[in-house]
Amino acid sequence: MAILGKSKICPFKEDPSLIKKINYKEYKFLKKFITDQGKIIPAHVTGVSAKYQRLITSEIKKARVLALLPFVVDPRNN
Secondary structure: OOOOOOOOOOOHHOHHHHHHHHHOOOOHHHHHHEEEOOEEHHHHHHHHHHHHHHHHHHHHHHHHOOOOOOOOOOOOHH
C-alpha cells in the first residue's frame, strides 16, 4: 500500500499578486527562498512550480550580483 503525501500547491498560482513580488529589488521576499547558508531552496521543498522556480532563481542570482543577497554566509559573522 502506497502512502500518499500532501501535494503542495504553488503559492503563485493561488495568489497572482505575488508574481509582481518576484523581482531582484524585493530581496526581503526572495530571502524566503534561501537557506541560512545562502543556498536556494529547491522547488520540491517550497512547493513552487517549475516556471516560477526558474524565475525566482534568476532573480536571486541578479540580487546576489548586486550584493543585495549573499552568495555564501560566513558562520563566523553572526
